[in-house]
Amino acid sequence: MNEPLIELKGVSKSFGDNKVLDNVDLTIYQGEALGIIGPSGTGKSTILRVIAGLTAPDAGEIYVQGVRREGLIEDGADPVGIGMVFQQAALFDSLTVEQNVGFLLYQYSKIPRSRIRELVNEKLDMVGLSGIGSRYPSELSGGMRKRVSFARAVVSNPDKPQDAPAVLLYDEPTAGLDPIASTVIEDLIRQLQCTQGVCASYAIVTHQESTIRRTADRVIFLYQGKVQWQGSIDELEKTEHPLIKQFLSGSVHGPIHVG
Numbered sequence: 001m002n003e004p005l006i007e008l009k010g011v012s013k014s015f016g017d018n019k020v021l022d023n024v025d026l027t028i029y030q031g032e033a034l035g036i037i038g039p040s041g042t043g044k045s046t047i048l049r050v051i052a053g054l055t056a057p058d059a060g061e062i063y064v065q066g067v068r069r070e071g072l073i074e075d076g077a078d079p080v081g082i083g084m085v086f087q088q089a090a091l092f093d094s095l096t097v098e099q100n101v102g103f104l105l106y107q108y109s110k111i112p113r114s115r116i117r118e119l120v121n122e123k124l125d126m127v128g129l130s131g132i133g134s135r136y137p138s139e140l141s142g143g144m145r146k147r148v149s150f151a152r153a154v155v156s157n158p159d160k161p162q163d164a165p166a167v168l169l170y171d172e173p174t175a176g177l178d179p180i181a182s183t184v185i186e187d188l189i190r191q192l193q194c195t196q197g198v199c200a201s202y203a204i205v206t207h208q209e210s211t212i213r214r215t216a217d218r219v220i221f222l223y224q225g226k227v228q229w230q231g232s233i234d235e236l237e238k239t240e241h242p243l244i245k246q247f248l249s250g251s252v253h254g255p256i257h258v259g
Protein backbone atom coordinates (compact mmCIF):
# COMPACT_ATOMS: atom_id res chain seq x y z
CA MET A 1 0.00 0.00 0.00
CA ASN A 2 1.24 3.51 -0.83
CA GLU A 3 1.81 6.26 1.71
CA PRO A 4 -1.28 7.81 3.36
CA LEU A 5 -2.10 11.17 1.81
CA ILE A 6 -5.08 12.09 3.95
CA GLU A 7 -5.98 10.53 7.29
CA LEU A 8 -9.06 11.12 9.41
CA LYS A 9 -8.70 9.78 12.94
CA GLY A 10 -11.69 9.51 15.25
CA VAL A 11 -13.64 12.22 13.40
CA SER A 12 -17.09 13.05 14.75
CA LYS A 13 -19.55 15.66 13.55
CA SER A 14 -23.07 16.47 14.72
CA PHE A 15 -25.63 18.96 13.49
CA GLY A 16 -27.71 19.65 16.60
CA ASP A 17 -28.82 16.24 17.88
CA ASN A 18 -28.04 14.59 14.57
CA LYS A 19 -24.73 12.71 14.95
CA VAL A 20 -23.66 12.41 11.33
CA LEU A 21 -20.09 11.15 11.75
CA ASP A 22 -19.28 9.02 14.79
CA ASN A 23 -15.59 8.41 15.45
CA VAL A 24 -14.73 7.79 11.79
CA ASP A 25 -11.26 6.65 10.73
CA LEU A 26 -10.53 6.97 7.02
CA THR A 27 -7.36 7.03 4.92
CA ILE A 28 -6.85 8.08 1.32
CA TYR A 29 -3.58 6.63 0.08
CA GLN A 30 -1.30 8.25 -2.46
CA GLY A 31 -2.51 7.41 -5.96
CA GLU A 32 -5.74 5.69 -4.96
CA ALA A 33 -9.30 6.22 -6.07
CA LEU A 34 -11.55 5.85 -3.04
CA GLY A 35 -15.30 5.45 -3.47
CA ILE A 36 -17.55 6.53 -0.60
CA ILE A 37 -21.01 5.02 -0.73
CA GLY A 38 -23.95 4.70 1.62
CA PRO A 39 -27.63 5.56 1.94
CA SER A 40 -28.86 9.14 1.51
CA GLY A 41 -28.27 11.46 4.44
CA THR A 42 -25.59 9.26 5.91
CA GLY A 43 -22.84 11.90 5.92
CA LYS A 44 -20.97 11.34 2.65
CA SER A 45 -20.97 14.99 1.60
CA THR A 46 -20.14 15.96 5.17
CA ILE A 47 -17.08 13.73 5.17
CA LEU A 48 -15.88 15.29 1.89
CA ARG A 49 -16.33 18.77 3.35
CA VAL A 50 -14.37 17.75 6.44
CA ILE A 51 -11.56 16.35 4.25
CA ALA A 52 -11.57 19.55 2.17
CA GLY A 53 -11.31 21.67 5.31
CA LEU A 54 -14.63 23.41 4.63
CA THR A 55 -16.42 21.93 7.68
CA ALA A 56 -14.77 21.59 11.09
CA PRO A 57 -15.27 18.29 12.90
CA ASP A 58 -16.42 18.37 16.55
CA ALA A 59 -13.73 15.85 17.47
CA GLY A 60 -10.89 13.96 15.86
CA GLU A 61 -7.78 14.74 13.88
CA ILE A 62 -7.05 15.29 10.19
CA TYR A 63 -3.60 14.75 8.73
CA VAL A 64 -2.58 15.83 5.23
CA GLN A 65 0.67 14.18 4.16
CA GLY A 66 1.40 13.51 7.80
CA VAL A 67 0.87 17.13 8.91
CA ARG A 68 -1.98 17.75 11.31
CA ARG A 69 -4.45 20.34 10.06
CA GLU A 70 -5.46 22.95 12.63
CA GLY A 71 -8.83 24.60 11.98
CA LEU A 72 -10.26 25.00 8.50
CA ILE A 73 -8.52 25.27 5.14
CA GLU A 74 -8.76 29.07 5.32
CA ASP A 75 -6.71 29.11 8.56
CA GLY A 76 -3.54 27.76 6.98
CA ALA A 77 -2.37 25.92 3.92
CA ASP A 78 -2.21 22.12 3.77
CA PRO A 79 1.04 20.65 2.44
CA VAL A 80 -0.80 19.60 -0.72
CA GLY A 81 -3.72 21.15 -2.54
CA ILE A 82 -7.20 19.63 -2.25
CA GLY A 83 -9.77 20.40 -4.94
CA MET A 84 -13.50 19.84 -4.63
CA VAL A 85 -16.01 19.23 -7.40
CA PHE A 86 -19.41 19.92 -5.91
CA GLN A 87 -22.65 18.00 -6.46
CA GLN A 88 -24.11 20.96 -8.34
CA ALA A 89 -21.54 22.38 -10.73
CA ALA A 90 -21.87 25.62 -8.68
CA LEU A 91 -20.85 27.95 -11.49
CA PHE A 92 -21.53 31.69 -11.41
CA ASP A 93 -24.35 32.22 -13.92
CA SER A 94 -23.39 35.82 -14.65
CA LEU A 95 -19.80 34.90 -15.59
CA THR A 96 -18.57 33.25 -18.77
CA VAL A 97 -17.03 29.78 -18.70
CA GLU A 98 -13.58 31.33 -18.93
CA GLN A 99 -14.27 33.73 -16.04
CA ASN A 100 -15.65 30.83 -13.97
CA VAL A 101 -12.68 28.52 -14.59
CA GLY A 102 -10.12 31.29 -14.03
CA PHE A 103 -12.06 32.89 -11.16
CA LEU A 104 -9.50 32.42 -8.39
CA LEU A 105 -6.59 33.40 -10.62
CA TYR A 106 -8.37 36.55 -11.80
CA GLN A 107 -9.30 37.46 -8.21
CA TYR A 108 -6.20 36.55 -6.25
CA SER A 109 -3.16 36.25 -8.51
CA LYS A 110 -1.04 38.80 -10.31
CA ILE A 111 -0.83 36.68 -13.45
CA PRO A 112 -1.52 38.73 -16.63
CA ARG A 113 -5.01 38.21 -18.01
CA SER A 114 -3.70 36.83 -21.29
CA ARG A 115 -1.74 34.15 -19.40
CA ILE A 116 -4.79 33.25 -17.30
CA ARG A 117 -6.75 32.84 -20.53
CA GLU A 118 -4.10 30.40 -21.78
CA LEU A 119 -4.19 28.42 -18.54
CA VAL A 120 -7.98 28.27 -18.64
CA ASN A 121 -7.96 27.12 -22.26
CA GLU A 122 -5.45 24.35 -21.41
CA LYS A 123 -7.84 23.05 -18.76
CA LEU A 124 -10.87 23.35 -21.03
CA ASP A 125 -8.98 21.33 -23.66
CA MET A 126 -8.18 18.75 -20.98
CA VAL A 127 -11.88 18.23 -20.19
CA GLY A 128 -12.81 18.14 -23.88
CA LEU A 129 -14.46 21.56 -24.04
CA SER A 130 -12.16 23.55 -26.30
CA GLY A 131 -13.53 26.83 -27.57
CA ILE A 132 -16.45 27.35 -25.19
CA GLY A 133 -14.75 29.95 -22.96
CA SER A 134 -17.04 32.79 -24.02
CA ARG A 135 -20.27 30.92 -23.37
CA TYR A 136 -22.41 31.29 -20.24
CA PRO A 137 -23.32 28.34 -17.96
CA SER A 138 -27.00 28.61 -18.95
CA GLU A 139 -25.98 27.75 -22.52
CA LEU A 140 -24.42 24.42 -21.51
CA SER A 141 -25.83 20.95 -20.78
CA GLY A 142 -25.60 19.50 -17.26
CA GLY A 143 -22.71 17.26 -18.29
CA MET A 144 -20.81 20.19 -19.83
CA ARG A 145 -21.32 22.25 -16.68
CA LYS A 146 -19.85 19.41 -14.63
CA ARG A 147 -16.84 19.27 -16.93
CA VAL A 148 -16.39 23.04 -16.56
CA SER A 149 -16.42 22.59 -12.78
CA PHE A 150 -13.68 19.90 -13.15
CA ALA A 151 -11.58 22.38 -15.15
CA ARG A 152 -12.08 24.96 -12.43
CA ALA A 153 -11.06 22.47 -9.71
CA VAL A 154 -7.73 21.69 -11.39
CA VAL A 155 -6.69 25.12 -12.66
CA SER A 156 -3.92 26.50 -10.48
CA ASN A 157 -1.27 29.17 -10.29
CA PRO A 158 1.90 27.94 -12.05
CA ASP A 159 3.94 30.20 -9.74
CA LYS A 160 2.57 28.25 -6.76
CA PRO A 161 2.86 24.60 -7.76
CA GLN A 162 2.08 23.55 -4.18
CA ASP A 163 -1.49 24.84 -4.72
CA ALA A 164 -2.12 22.41 -7.60
CA PRO A 165 -4.56 19.81 -6.24
CA ALA A 166 -2.87 16.54 -5.36
CA VAL A 167 -6.25 15.18 -4.36
CA LEU A 168 -9.68 15.82 -5.81
CA LEU A 169 -12.96 15.27 -4.01
CA TYR A 170 -15.95 14.54 -6.23
CA ASP A 171 -19.45 14.82 -4.78
CA GLU A 172 -21.86 12.83 -6.97
CA PRO A 173 -20.30 13.93 -10.28
CA THR A 174 -22.69 11.84 -12.40
CA ALA A 175 -25.93 12.58 -10.54
CA GLY A 176 -28.70 13.50 -12.94
CA LEU A 177 -26.78 12.51 -16.08
CA ASP A 178 -27.87 9.92 -18.64
CA PRO A 179 -25.74 6.74 -18.91
CA ILE A 180 -23.65 8.03 -21.83
CA ALA A 181 -22.99 11.43 -20.27
CA SER A 182 -22.08 9.54 -17.08
CA THR A 183 -19.55 7.43 -18.99
CA VAL A 184 -17.94 10.59 -20.38
CA ILE A 185 -17.54 11.96 -16.85
CA GLU A 186 -16.29 8.61 -15.46
CA ASP A 187 -13.66 8.41 -18.22
CA LEU A 188 -12.65 11.98 -17.53
CA ILE A 189 -12.20 11.29 -13.83
CA ARG A 190 -9.87 8.39 -14.66
CA GLN A 191 -8.03 10.46 -17.29
CA LEU A 192 -7.48 13.28 -14.82
CA GLN A 193 -6.09 10.77 -12.35
CA CYS A 194 -3.60 9.60 -14.94
CA THR A 195 -2.52 13.03 -16.18
CA GLN A 196 1.03 13.27 -15.06
CA GLY A 197 1.39 15.10 -11.78
CA VAL A 198 -2.26 16.16 -11.57
CA CYS A 199 -4.84 14.76 -9.19
CA ALA A 200 -3.28 11.38 -8.74
CA SER A 201 -5.59 10.62 -5.80
CA TYR A 202 -9.26 11.20 -5.36
CA ALA A 203 -12.28 10.38 -3.29
CA ILE A 204 -15.65 10.12 -4.96
CA VAL A 205 -19.11 10.05 -3.47
CA THR A 206 -21.66 8.45 -5.75
CA HIS A 207 -24.96 6.60 -5.79
CA GLN A 208 -24.56 5.28 -9.32
CA GLU A 209 -23.37 1.71 -9.59
CA SER A 210 -21.61 2.26 -12.91
CA THR A 211 -19.70 5.17 -11.42
CA ILE A 212 -18.69 3.13 -8.37
CA ARG A 213 -17.41 0.30 -10.56
CA ARG A 214 -15.67 2.47 -13.13
CA THR A 215 -14.07 5.10 -10.93
CA ALA A 216 -13.21 3.48 -7.57
CA ASP A 217 -10.39 1.10 -6.68
CA ARG A 218 -11.41 0.77 -3.05
CA VAL A 219 -14.80 1.44 -1.51
CA ILE A 220 -15.99 2.36 1.95
CA PHE A 221 -19.62 2.02 3.00
CA LEU A 222 -20.83 4.64 5.45
CA TYR A 223 -23.95 4.13 7.54
CA GLN A 224 -25.13 5.47 10.90
CA GLY A 225 -22.06 7.61 11.28
CA LYS A 226 -19.55 4.79 10.87
CA VAL A 227 -17.53 3.03 8.19
CA GLN A 228 -19.43 -0.28 8.20
CA TRP A 229 -17.53 -2.03 5.40
CA GLN A 230 -14.53 -1.48 3.19
CA GLY A 231 -12.94 -3.44 0.38
CA SER A 232 -11.91 -3.47 -3.25
CA ILE A 233 -14.34 -3.25 -6.15
CA ASP A 234 -14.02 -7.03 -6.64
CA GLU A 235 -14.83 -7.62 -2.98
CA LEU A 236 -17.83 -5.30 -3.27
CA GLU A 237 -19.26 -7.54 -6.00
CA LYS A 238 -18.76 -10.72 -3.98
CA THR A 239 -19.41 -9.76 -0.38
CA GLU A 240 -22.27 -11.32 1.53
CA HIS A 241 -22.31 -8.40 3.99
CA PRO A 242 -26.03 -7.73 4.57
CA LEU A 243 -25.70 -3.93 4.39
CA ILE A 244 -23.91 -4.07 1.05
CA LYS A 245 -26.24 -6.71 -0.38
CA GLN A 246 -29.29 -4.68 0.50
CA PHE A 247 -27.77 -1.42 -0.71
CA LEU A 248 -26.74 -2.78 -4.09
CA SER A 249 -30.01 -4.63 -4.64
CA GLY A 250 -32.07 -1.59 -3.68
CA SER A 251 -34.31 -3.73 -1.49
CA VAL A 252 -36.40 -2.03 1.19
CA HIS A 253 -36.04 -5.16 3.33
CA GLY A 254 -32.88 -5.61 5.38
CA PRO A 255 -30.76 -3.96 8.05
CA ILE A 256 -30.77 -0.50 6.42
CA HIS A 257 -33.50 1.53 8.02
CA VAL A 258 -35.72 2.99 5.29
CA GLY A 259 -36.83 6.36 6.63
Ligand SMILES: Nc1ncnc2c1ncn2[C@@H]1O[C@H](COP(=O)(O)OP(=O)(O)OP(=O)(O)O)[C@@H](O)[C@H]1O
Pocket: 015, 018, 020, 038, 039, 040, 041, 042, 043, 044, 045, 046, 047
Ligand atom coordinates in the same frame (compact mmCIF):
# COMPACT_ATOMS: atom_id res chain seq x y z
N1 LIG B 1 -24.99 22.48 7.43
C1 LIG B 1 -25.85 21.56 7.93
N2 LIG B 1 -26.71 21.89 8.91
C2 LIG B 1 -27.56 21.00 9.44
N3 LIG B 1 -27.64 19.71 9.06
C3 LIG B 1 -26.81 19.33 8.07
C4 LIG B 1 -25.88 20.22 7.45
N4 LIG B 1 -25.17 19.53 6.53
C5 LIG B 1 -25.65 18.27 6.55
N5 LIG B 1 -26.63 18.14 7.48
C6 LIG B 1 -27.35 16.90 7.80
O1 LIG B 1 -26.38 15.88 7.96
C7 LIG B 1 -26.86 14.66 7.43
C8 LIG B 1 -25.87 14.13 6.41
O2 LIG B 1 -25.87 14.98 5.30
P1 LIG B 1 -24.93 14.71 4.04
O3 LIG B 1 -25.30 15.72 3.00
O4 LIG B 1 -23.53 14.63 4.48
O5 LIG B 1 -25.42 13.26 3.61
P2 LIG B 1 -25.17 12.44 2.26
O6 LIG B 1 -24.83 11.07 2.68
O7 LIG B 1 -24.17 13.16 1.41
O8 LIG B 1 -26.60 12.49 1.61
P3 LIG B 1 -27.08 12.34 0.06
O9 LIG B 1 -26.64 10.98 -0.39
O10 LIG B 1 -28.57 12.42 0.17
O11 LIG B 1 -26.47 13.47 -0.71
C9 LIG B 1 -28.25 14.93 6.86
O12 LIG B 1 -29.20 14.54 7.84
C10 LIG B 1 -28.25 16.44 6.67
O13 LIG B 1 -29.55 16.94 6.81
